[in-house]
Amino acid sequence: xxxxxxxxxxxxxxxxxxxxxxxxxxxxxxxxxxxxxxxxxxxxxxxxxxxxxxxxxxxxxxxxxxxxxxxxxxxxxxxxxxxxxxxxxxxxxxxxxxxxxxxxxxxxxxxxxxxxxxxxxxxxxxxxxxxxxxxxxxxxxxxxxxxxxxxxxxxxxxxxxxxxxxxxxxxxxxxxxxxxxxxxxxxxxxxxxxxxxxxxxxxxxxxxxxxxxxxxxxxxxxxxxxxxxxxxxxxxxxxxxxxxxxxxxxxxxxxxxxxxxxxxxxxxxxxxxxxxxxxxxxxxxxxxxxxxxxxxxxxxxxxxxxxxxxxxxxxxxxxxxxxxxxxxxxxxxxxxxxxxxxxxxxxxxxxxxxxxxxxxxxxxxxxxxxxxxxxxxxxxxxxxxxxxxxxxxxxxxxxxxxxxxxxxxxxxxxxxxxxxxxxxxxxxxxxxxxxxxxxxxxxxxxxxxxxxxxxxxxxxxxxxxxxxxxxxxxxxxxxxxxxxxxxxxxxxxxxxxxxxxxxxxxxxxxxxxxxxxxxxxxxxxxxxxxxxxxxxxxxxxxxxxxxxxxxxxxxxxxxxxxxxxxxxxxxxxxxxxxxxxxxxxxxxxxxxxxxxxxxxxxxxxxxxxxxxxxxxxxxxxxxxxxxxxxxxxxxxxxxxxxxxxxxxxxxxxx
Numbered sequence: 105x106x107x108x109x110x111x112x113x114x115x116x117x118x119x120x121x122x123x124x125x126x127x128x129x130x131x132x133x134x135x136x137x138x139x140x141x142x143x144x145x146x147x148x149x150x151x152x153x154x155x156x157x158x159x160x161x162x163x164x165x166x167x168x169x170x171x172x173x174x175x176x177x178x179x180x181x182x183x184x185x186x187x188x189x190x191x192x193x194x195x196x197x198x199x200x201x202x203x204x205x206x207x208x209x210x211x212x213x214x215x216x217x218x219x220x221x222x223x224x225x226x227x228x229x230x231x232x233x234x235x236x237x238x239x240x241x242x243x244x245x246x247x248x249x250x251x252x253x254x255x256x257x258x259x260x261x262x263x264x265x266x267x268x269x270x271x272x273x274x275x276x277x278x279x280x281x282x283x284x285x286x287x288x289x290x291x292x293x294x295x296x297x298x299x300x301x302x303x304x305x306x307x308x309x310x311x312x313x314x315x316x317x318x319x320x321x322x323x324x325x326x327x328x329x330x331x332x333x334x335x336x337x338x339x340x341x342x343x344x345x346x347x348x349x350x351x352x353x354x355x356x357x358x359x360x361x362x363x364x365x366x367x368x369x370x371x372x373x374x375x376x377x378x379x380x381x382x383x384x385x386x387x388x389x390x391x392x393x394x395x396x397x398x399x400x401x402x403x404x405x406x407x408x409x410x411x412x413x414x415x416x417x418x419x420x421x422x423x424x425x426x427x428x429x430x431x432x433x434x435x436x437x438x439x440x441x442x443x444x445x446x447x448x449x450x451x452x453x454x455x456x457x458x459x460x461x462x463x464x465x466x467x468x469x470x471x472x473x474x475x476x477x478x479x480x481x482x483x484x485x486x487x488x489x490x491x492x493x494x495x496x497x498x499x500x501x502x503x504x505x506x507x508x509x510x511x512x513x514x515x516x517x518x519x520x521x522x523x524x525x526x527x528x529x530x531x532x533x534x535x536x537x538x539x540x541x542x543x544x545x546x547x548x549x550x551x552x553x554x555x556x557x558x559x560x561x562x563x564x565x566x567x568x569x570x571x572x573x574x575x576x577x578x579x580x581x582x583x584x585x586x587x588x589x590x591x592x593x594x595x596x597x598x599x600x601x602x603x604x605x606x607x608x609x610x611x612x613x614x615x616x617x618x619x620x621x622x623x624x625x626x627x628x629x630x631x632x633x634x635x636x637x638x639x640x641x642x643x644x645x646x647x648x649x650x651x652x653x654x655x656x657x658x659x660x661x662x663x664x665x666x667x668x669x670x671x672x673x674x675x676x677x678x679x680x681x682x683x684x685x686x687x688x689x690x691x692x693x694x695x696x697x698x699x700x701x702x703x704x705x706x707x708x709x710x711x712x713x714x715x716x717x718x719x720x721x722x723x724x725x726x727x728x729x730x731x732x733x734x735x736x737x738x739x740x741x742x743x744x745x746x747x748x749x750x751x752x753x754x755x756x757x758x
Contacts, residue, residue: 107698107713114712118722118730203230208254210270227255227268235673237261238740243663244671249276256672258740285461286422286668288489290454298449298484307531308479315475315523405493405535405564407465407620408597410434411638412567414624415469415495415539418751419632419686422460423664423679427657428631432638433623435465440497443472443481457489467493467537471500473509475520479527486532493535493564496524501541501573512544512573515554525561535564539601542585546574549582552589559596566593567622570602587616605633606703610641632689646703648696651720655737658683662738677743680735687731688750691724 109117204223206215215221224230235258242259244251251257254270263271297303412435413420413428425436438456445453459466468491472478482494498521500511507513514521529536538558543550551568558566568589570581581602590598597619604610604623613621623631623638631637635657640647665679694710696702715721722730728748736742 107715109712109714111712114714114721114725115727117714118725121718201230201233203227203256208256209252210254231255231268238676242671243666245271245273247667248280249273249278251671253670253672253675258673258676259671283461287459287461288454288457288491290449290451294488295449295451298447303484305480305483308476308483308527311479311527311530312476315527403492403534405537405597407435407565409614410465410620411641412599412620412622413437413631413638414567414601414622415440415497416624416632419682419689421682422458422668423661423682424635424686426460426462426664427661428635428638429460429462430660431636432642433631435467436463437466437495438468440469440471440500443470443477446470446481447477447484457485457491459490465492467491467495469495469497469539471497471505471510472524473513473517473520475523475527478524479531482528482536483531486534491534493537494528494532495537495539495567496528498538498540499567499569501576506573512541515540515550516544518554518557521554522557522561525558525563529562536562537565537567538563539567539569541569542572542582544573546572548572549585551585552592555589555593555596555598559593563596565597565599565619567599567601569624570600583613583616586613586618590617590619605637605705606646607641607644608703611644632686633693646696651695651715651717651723654690654723655719658687658734659738661686676739680739680742681748683735683738684728684731684748685751687734691726691731694724695720 201224204215204217204221204225207223207225207227215225217223234255237260238258240259240262242251242257242262244253244257245259245263250272251260251263251270254260255264255268257263265271294303411433413425413433415437416424417440420437420439425433429436438458441453441456446457457468468485468489470478470481470485472481478496485491485494496514497511498514500506502511505511505513509517509520514524525536525538540551540554540558549572555566555568568586570583570586571579583600583602586598586600586602590600599620599622600613600616600618601622601624604613604621610621634640634649636647636649662679662683665682666675669675669678692710694704694713695715696704697716698713710724713721713724715724722734725731728750732742732746732748
């Protein structure tokens, strides 16, 4: 109890800047505290920072004073969903005058925008108005021997010579020459094809045409609902049918056929001539062009018993995944990507598919509501990016996705769900996995009915989150139900997900018979509260990690962020934004050395407490201003009129 304190004492301690000569005095922190002192004395914090936090504190007092019975409904009511009206800081708010990219890249005489260019071309004029550098060391220059951002880098003094020339460490640059550090980038050529709708979806179109046949409605092919094997009078014998030499005589769904083209030739009707017309080819036609892979020939997903970092929207970015890989995550997955945005060639959506070279087992997660877009998107990714598996998100509970028929809604739309799984499986060369919840309604579990169907449709693995959509991320995950579903799913692997915050939680989860565990996000949050959880599980111990070690993790994240998003002003502020989102989760961690009983419970809000040093106390703050203060220790002062509000309302409390 000696660490517990009141809300007023907690904030008074932080305002007083803690005890002088605290234990967190690493060299990096001392530099950071010097920076912070300068910021505090030279800049008054914009009032807009505090507006939202004050709003949330109005019912914060009543929540603390109320009894245990009243606490839960009050918290649920105000902590639901997203902060949809939060302020958005655009890049043009950071810099009034920006340098033309052609100048930065050393080809000023070939400006991409020609005479219409509105950017600056005079380096001297740009440097006169450029904000002060944020530090003396540039992580890009130190790591790769060259900073591609040149004079626009916010750490440019580390690599600028006479006349603003960009200095290059030739020996170090040669070591990285020709190496691809980040894969799955969107090329301009592919983006052009997608925007002009010139990309060929040959396999997907075949599947969708065959899907429309059973209805007999030529004009409604896109909306056709395929028949299940039972409706067609065929027994469920997926694997034996695939092994048949003559797939033409077996009246099965198109994704189960060995040669769908040949079957299309046999089918009479006006559409037959169109489907039977041979495609134009370059060179001889081989078996690979006409014969579909059987399930036994697909790449296997061998991840049983491994630690799987779940797809984390917003916070599960590439720099964060690198942190988790370093702490022992075996399997990583990109953030949820919307299939329609990918098909349109949106750069922001394709950025979610990027893969760092250290991610040895990596997958992407797709969200969609209809078989045409999901199947086409699967074929697109199969041809253009490198992944080890593709996951379908059937667990997303947010209204924006659910009301359009995606996410959890697919659990109630079994026909569309089946068509999506079968269609994607038919066009992918890599395993297909599915992530689901226990059901939509709180007390009505349906996952045990759906899992055998998913196995029959061809999925290689299922991940089950032990909560319903109505529960969102509240209450405990139902691991007894997950254990039942694991038995039903066999021999298909089933990973369990929910409430893993210690190695003891992970051990109990593995005893339920699941093939592995997924360490996830949200409220509750495992990997986002403590990314070193993977190390704890593998080493079977509680790690009393110090505040300076945690600060070093944040420093590594910012370095990875500058490497990924850039070291210019726009890249620095993007890194800051994602750092602040992560800090809104990290503040919930209670150091092991302060706990009376181990382990920390994932659904419990930490009480106000004073840490063992100033930095530990600062990291425990639930105040947005203090998160911004931590970001300033790492990335320098925030821009004028900077505001931040977390994406999730559950994090917007004091």
